[in-house]
Amino acid sequence: MYPLERYSNHEHDHEQTIEDPKTRKLPGTCSSVFLVLVAALESVLTSGVVFGWAPLQIMLQEEGVYAYKCQTKFPCEEQAVQLQMMYTLATSAFCFCVWPTGLVLDSLGPRICCMMGALLFGAGCFIFAISTSAMDLFMLGYILMAVGGLPIVLSMMHLANLLPAYSGTIITILNVMIDVSSLNLKVMKLVTDHTPFTRKDAFSMYVAAPAAILITAPCLWPRDRYEERGATNASQVAAPSLKTSSFWKQVRSAEFLMCAFFTAFHLLHINLYIGTVDDQLRMMWFTNSSSPFDENLRTLHLSGYAKALHYEESLQPSQNVVQSLCSLFAWILPLGGLVMTLPVGYTLDNFPLWVGIALLSAAAILHSVCTLIARTEIQIVGFLLFAYYRAALFGTMATTVAFTFGYDNFGKLWGTLYAISGLFNFSIEPLAVLAQKQETFYWINLCIAVVSGILFLTYPPWLRWKSKDKSQVEEPLLVPDFTLDVNQ
Template identity: 25%
Template sequence: MVSRSVKVSLAVFSCLAAMLLSGMIYGWAPIQLFLIQEHQYEELCDQHEKAPCPAQLRKLSNIYTVGSFVIILMALPGGFFLDQVGPQATVALSAILNVIGLVLFGASDSKTFDYFAFSYAVMAAAGALAMFAGFPVSFVLPEYQTLILSGVSCCFDASCIIFQIFYTLNQWTGVSRKGLFWGYSVVAILVMGPIFYFWSLIKAEERRQAEMEGGKDIYVSMSDESTHIASSELEPSDMPLAMPGASEVIATGQGRTAGEDTAPEKDEEDLTHLKLSRQMQSLAFATNLGFTIVGILRATLYIGINGILLGLYGDADTGYAYNNTFGVILPLGVLLAPMISRTVDAVGMLNTMQATNLFSVANFALAMIPNLQVQVVNFIIFAMFRAYLYSCIAAFNAKTFGVETMGRFMGMCNSIGAFGILLQPFIIDAIFGVFHGRPTVMCIIFILIGLALTAAIELYRRHIRRSYGAMLGDTLTSVSSVGLRESVASRESRRSSKGIVFSGRFPSSFRTQSFDDTFGPPPTVRTRAD
């Protein structure tokens, strides 16, 4: 038996890996400043141009463009890779790519060894894999599933601060870029190595249990559809007690009316027993995909227009103090992981998604107020929205679709959601060209989009409640018919020993006190046909 300390250590190191390695490429601004101070690509400038010149800045910008494209592109193949080979191999590949990327970036030089873009792309791919490898840990400690998913997602957001730390260390101590990146490659090994080891212990225990019990590997076949049996084929004692109301039905033969607008606890849907193709056709997938596309677009757009807004409100007069404040507040979303976990556990997944959406609506509403002090409050709201957004996407996929397909759903949601980012340049062009540099109209449009998303989530909630009502009705019908057949067969057997045999519905004239004491009254249900 794997000790609990091993599982907890795995969760801690997985969050640490996400914090240190997963999204650090998004901290591009300090690295760009780092390279400018080293005169990288300065040879592209004309003799009469003062560095940094446009050609140099475009070349540096291309490095970030390649990296940000790769980390998005890796979402889908990374998710499939995780589902096919498991988290241990994903951790190993991430560690190898991180070391390669860090070493190459540290050694690169624009004149003699120009591998900046390539190494940045390798670090981006490694970061995507590091984040994805952290998600299955939530199934090792299911009682802390939401907390772990929130922790990994929030740590991914906060990892953009790593390169700011690099730049600060360079300014304070004079340590070179090569020294920083090569030293950090050792940190990557020290963080990813224990994760690989902890997974090996867990997998060894799973194999041992499978050999002893003749079962299946817990990670690979946790939600194997072949293990699920239709409720109509189950005996009353075999009915799934996890379904709300089922235990009441089994115990008393009575329950809520089929087709009523009832709901499972917290309006959550479990589709883990379905095949991937069926899961992709579900309204759950469509809802989370819409939530992801709209959420990612709003998150990236606000970051893009925030500087425009602050400039309109007079940030230049403060020496861009509020712009710097935004950069400090943004990574602090990592501190919200416990709060996000408690929110999901307390009010449910859909209510948490609604709260997340309202954070964004409030964010764009406050963005229209021309007051810099108000914008500091807005920075905090946006940091909360961003942390909740990525945590909700991961938690919804885990709770609804399960560990077997979670990687693929995370990959699909992030990859498709990334196409929404392609709208951002056109939106910013519209702000300057159509709206004369004022984002007010665009903020109103995104407030309306947020309200529409609220309605879409509520429609999905109604779908869950209707589906649950129908499922409960089918279960009641199945339980009553099975119970009645058993009652009839048992009564016939006892009567036949006395020479009394009958068939068909059980006559009310033969309902004796002893029969009622033994079997209870016949269950009464209402179905849609009633």
């Protein structure tokens, strides 16, 4: 039994009877669940579509986009590099637009932010649909889709306040939808392969999704973010009281700086692995197999969750293993991440934040260890750990920002955190080049495991200490009420 139940305070009880007018306007439980489901649907339709690049690249190559870059045969590496530039610029725009998107969210509210995203995403789909080799607007359209999907999912984060007992799960689901939405282009590729629809038809019809979001936004989403019902979530109870501080005080706090460094390092780990998973597997298997490395193995598709590999000669057994593992990883990452929202959300909803952060740190360490062992079953276990790790990182750190600092400056804080992480990501290319020179990712992955272990031993214990320190300082001193109730 909590102290508030053992002791009474008449003045406090009187204040509790005064209902906050903002709280009175909150939707009921059924309506709240409906809004969360709609938010998840809108996010999966738009938020991370650009990250499912590999099938779209194949579609564009088959269509002959940038085929003029090829001097002798088609397709060629020059064409692949030009297409890769489109993906690189779009994903970079996604990262660097987080802060301005957060500024719009904090200043104008979730409704305007969502409508802005729908307009940008819809314009991107339309421009991409009408683009041709003669009218090359592919890059503009793809960039608009990237920066348009972000405001939609970011504007939904405050919905966690509607169901505070499940707030961690809601935030995790919305973040994982970014991964799941990367499958949309895979589905689009299957449709164009097995139906008369073309790329132009598919993207023209897809404009209906952002159009529906734009039209329904004034009816579904509030002008201002929903206020918190109360701290009934275990993670929220232990959160430091920085919610009423200014943005600059929050961003200079030890809580934010530690959170930013932790997130930036692990996001570097995640992006490095996603971008080099096929290279890591090839180096691992060919280094540990008796067959020499096939010099005819060439990379045609340089991006996405798994790169499509082209072989000029018959496949060796090791090459078959690598190709199968890459294909498996491409499906495990989004779908496994969706399944992992259940354990991640349960942890955030029922345990303090430091527990969730400790678990994702442990998953990072175990995954790094798996990357050191050239066994198929170990790699599959590593894929599953990675799916949990990625879902836990985005869900847990977004929850940490929301519960620690509140939602008044959530957009700017999340954008600042992304900007810091973007600076860390500049080291991905040098690390990949270093691994290519060494012909192994072993030492890089070993270093990642060591740093992850150091963070595991420092950051979660520090959070636990801070939460205990805050609870001791801020817990009010309650005086027992010895008043005799004559009615008893």
